[in-house]
Amino acid sequence: MALRLSLGIVFVWFGALKIVGASPVSDLVAKTAYFLPPAVAIIGTGCVEVIIGLGLLTGWAMRATLALFFFQMLATFLSVVTQPAMLFQNGNPLLLSVYGEFLLKNFVLIAAGLTIVSRLPHKDRR
Secondary structure (H helix, E strand, O other), rough: HHHHHHHHHHHHHHHHHHHHOOOOOOOHHHOOOOOHHHHHHHHHHHHHHHHHHHHHHOOHHHHHHHHHHHHHHHHHHHHHHHHHHEEEOOEEEEEEEEEHHHOOOOOHHHHHHHHHHHHHHHHHHO
């Protein structure tokens, strides 16, 4: 439960920062989703993150919450394809930028999500 609640807090917090225009990664989000107007990409991502966070905090609709969580996590890796120059220093994948480090932490979030899924009652995992 502590993992689910802490992940929920992180998602509400990160999402709220995007919604109010205070996220340090807003430019990465906007450039990654270059096919959307920047405000739509940033605020939309923030809203999705807040919804995920609230679902995790309340435990409501966990199947849908976790499906949205994993979709959002997958979508973050689109930046590797669309904005690699923002993630790596001098094109070297071993030298991460601040944005690269921010993206890399998503592996830990994904592991947390998988742990939460594994702890759901069997009937909720179908």
